[in-house]
Amino acid sequence: MTIPFAEFKSQYAALKPELDAALQSVLEAGWFVLGEQGKAFEQEFGAWLNIGSPVIGGGGGASVIGVANGTDAIALALRALGVGQGDEVITTPMTAFPTAAAIRQIGAIPVFADVQADTLCLDPQKALAKIGPKTKAIVPVHLYGQAVDLGPLLECGIPILEDCAQSHGTRWRGQLTGTLGKIATFSFYPTKNLGAYGDGGAVATGDPALAAMVRSLRNYGEGTQRYEHLSEGVNSRLDEIQAAILRVKLRHLDVSLARRRELATLYRQLLRGVELPVETDYSHNTWHLYVVRTTPEKRNALRQHLTERGVGTQIHYPIPQNRQPALAHLGQQDTCPIADAEAERILSLPLYPELTDEQIAYIAEQVTAFF
Numbered sequence: 001m002t003i004p005f006a007e008f009k010s011q012y013a014a015l016k017p018e019l020d021a022a023l024q025s026v027l028e029a030g031w032f033v034l035g036e037q038g039k040a041f042e043q044e045f046g047a048w049l050n051i052g053s054p055v056i057g058g059g060g061g062a063s064v065i066g067v068a069n070g071t072d073a074i075a076l077a078l079r080a081l082g083v084g085q086g087d088e089v090i091t092t093p094m095t096a097f098p099t100a101a102a103i104r105q106i107g108a109i110p111v112f113a114d115v116q117a118d119t120l121c122l123d124p125q126k127a128l129a130k131i132g133p134k135t136k137a138i139v140p141v142h143l144y145g146q147a148v149d150l151g152p153l154l155e156c157g158i159p160i161l162e163d164c165a166q167s168h169g170t171r172w173r174g175q176l177t178g179t180l181g182k183i184a185t186f187s188f189y190p191t192k193n194l195g196a197y198g199d200g201g202a203v204a205t206g207d208p209a210l211a212a213m214v215r216s217l218r219n220y221g222e223g224t225q226r227y228e229h230l231s232e233g234v235n236s237r238l239d240e241i242q243a244a245i246l247r248v249k250l251r252h253l254d255v256s257l258a259r260r261r262e263l264a265t266l267y268r269q270l271l272r273g274v275e276l277p278v279e280t281d282y283s284h285n286t287w288h289l290y291v292v293r294t295t296p297e298k299r300n301a302l303r304q305h306l307t308e309r310g311v312g313t314q315i316h317y318p319i320p321q322n323r324q325p326a327l328a329h330l331g332q333q334d335t336c337p338i339a340d341a342e343a344e345r346i347l348s349l350p351l352y353p354e355l356t357d358e359q360i361a362y363i364a365e366q367v368t369a370f371f
């Protein structure tokens with residue numbers, strides 16, 4: 001059996017009539033950037049967040065602003081919060097590089113606080129301990145589809161930007177991630193829980209002033225008057241084709257999230273020999289990634305064993321972000337010992353809604369056979 005780590009053809013086959021019709025409607029409308037599809041997606045994704053969690057961190061209901069990708073979403077949300085050159089932003093080393101890259105993109109300094117050993121998410125107490133006079137924001141990342149233990153952070157008085165690139169649909173104590181902090185960002189990279197067929201991202205916030213600022217910043221800082229620029233904004237827009245695809249996929253999101261949970265349950269029942277990922281009492285996971293652990297030596301050998309048997313795996317992430325060569329100038333290499341140790345032990349097994357029970361059983365069999 002060959003089971004790639006990620007695969008999109010079966011998803012397209014399942015949704016083909018709807019996706020083809022959506023694409024055709026954009027081509028026929030002949031309008032490709034900042035049009036009706038983008039507006040409708042912003043409203044529909046906002047409604048999905050609001051129905052799931054009517055009380056939003058900033059008050060009111062969530063406004064959603066479509067942007068070009070999840071990295072820009074973070075950079076623009078930080079700019080809207082007033083974060084800039086030389087300001088400090090506390091975040092986690094166990095994330096994709098773009099979380100840190102977005103902070104650097106606006107000249108701010110990521111300050112890495114170590115993770116919790118059980119979830120590999122940002123440890124809120126360690127984040128609080130890093131707060132100093134230059135701290136302007138905290139960016140917890142709801143990693144692998146788990147909610148960060150946000151409680152202590154929401155009380156600390158520093159604006160919280162939730163990085164929800166991996167957590168569409170994940171709940172913290174019953175409320176949807178992305179509705180808890182001052183502002184939140186999403187990625188719609190194809191592998192995400194809600195994925196486009198190209199790049200895409202969004203910012204969500206319950207604060208109308210922040211929403212207006214992001215809306216302007218993503219379109220060169222334009223105000224309500226065409227060709228009048230109120231700030232030095234950028235070009236970062238969700239295009240009409242991606243918005244139309246996302247509208248189709250949003251209609252199927254709850255079903256696909258339920259399928260992710262079914263597959264994770266199946267893994268839990270069948271896997272032997274590896275340490276299984278946890279689901280804490282404060283998090284309702286969506287299993288964006290299914291990350292098992294073993295010793296560093298066995299991790300690498302297991303990966304090789306699975307490759308030889310047709311099973312694609314990945315490591316999220318082999319290098320904690322505070323150790324990236326690009327960020328060596330920050331001098332924070334040795335600040336996160338838990339992330340260092342766990343990066344050597346983790347392995348992501350395939351998990352996407354289109355996988356069959358038989359495929360999960362095959363993967364589990366190969367893992368068990370290895371041990």
Ligand SMILES: Cc1ncc(COP(=O)(O)O)c(C=O)c1O
Pocket residue numbers: 069070071072095096098099141163165166186187188189199200201
């Ligand atoms: C946690 C996290 N933050 C941010 C991003 C950036 O998103 P994008 O690839 O859409 O720029 C990603 C995805 O790669 C991610 O996993």
